[in-house]
Amino acid sequence: MKRILILVAFVATIATLMSGLQSCKSVKGIDKSELAGDWILNSLNGEDAKSAFSNRIPHFQFDFENNTLVGNGGCNNFSGSFTLTPENKISAPALISTRMACLDGNKEPQFLQALSTPNLVLSLDKDNVLSFSKDKGVVLQFVKGMVPVESAAIDAEALSGVWTLSSMAGEDISVLFSMGTPTIEFLPENRVSGNAGCNIYRTSYTQDGNTLTFGLVMLTKRACPSLKGEGLFTSLFSTPFQIQLNGDKLTFLKDGNMVLEFTKGVEK
Numbered sequence: 290m291k292r293i294l295i296l297v298a299f300v301a302t303i304a305t306l307m308s309g310l311q312s313c314k315s316v317k318g319i320d321k322s323e324l325a326g327d328w329i330l331n332s333l334n335g336e337d338a339k340s341a342f343s344n345r346i347p348h349f350q351f352d353f354e355n356n357t358l359v360g361n362g363g364c365n366n367f368s369g370s371f372t373l374t375p376e377n378k379i380s381a382p383a384l385i386s387t388r389m390a391c392l393d394g395n396k397e398p399q400f401l402q403a404l405s406t407p408n409l410v411l412s413l414d415k416d417n418v419l420s421f422s423k424d425k426g427v428v429l430q431f432v433k434g435m436v437p438v439e440s441a442a443i444d445a446e447a448l449s450g451v452w453t454l455s456s457m458a459g460e461d462i463s464v465l466f467s468m469g470t471p472t473i474e475f476l477p478e479n480r481v482s483g484n485a486g487c488n489i490y491r492t493s494y495t496q497d498g499n500t501l502t503f504g505l506v507m508l509t510k511r512a513c514p515s516l517k518g519e520g521l522f523t524s525l526f527s528t529p530f531q532i533q534l535n536g537d538k539l540t541f542l543k544d545g546n547m548v549l550e551f552t553k554g555v556e557k
Contacts, residue, residue: 327433334399443534453551465517467515
């Protein structure tokens with residue numbers, strides 16, 4: 290009887306070990322080729338990426354040659370080494386990012402913190418949705434896709450010269466500026482000057498990529514029949530603009546909407 294009990298216990302132990310081995314074998318490592326390409330954030334802690342990031346959506350790539358993650362957190366670029374186990378556990382605890390001043394609302398700090406969480410579990414479904422999970426809860430979710438190519442920064446040489454206002458959102462510039470159409474001229478050393486419709490103005494600017502931020506606008510003090518258009522025009526320079534250049538058209542945008550548009554050259 291004793292031998293039978295020992296035998297039963299032995300068989301039970303072997304069965305348990307076999308079950309454990311089977312369980313380990315059931316975890317299939319994700320092939321590196323399946324992780325190649327751009328991964329664009331779909332959700333952060335359950336929140337839709339488009340809600341958490343008002344402009345640029347975070348994305349990254351696996352660089353298996355250097356064992357690093359490389360990407361953008363919604364504003365700043367980041368990179369850092371990572372480890373990935375055969376059981377699909379990933380750790381990237383030392384991500385380093387640039388330190389640009391980010392004008393658009395986003396949850397970049399929360400994103401980078403989540404991505405730096407140790408021992409996240411990767412899973413990839415048949416629809417190419419890549420999930421990073423912790424304690425069976427999805428922390429990050431990405432979809433494979435093409436990251437939009439950003440236009441190259443417009444340099445000072447392209448901005449140089451005089452530009453004449455051709456459009457102002459929601460306004461009839463022929464009515465607002467009966468004395469003359471406003472202009473803007475980009476000068477050396479990040480200086481700006483122009484005609485505001487009656488008075489001459491000057492200011493300075495800084496450029497970060499294709500975002501322009503202007504300094505305090507200084508005006509001459511001519512007696513003008515109406516300062517309504519001039520006041521509206523100069524007040525717009527208190528907010529940063531994203532700029533686009535298309536041929537002889539220079540467009541100032543805010544949140545993707547046109548605010549001011551200029552044409553190269555002085556109005557005749």
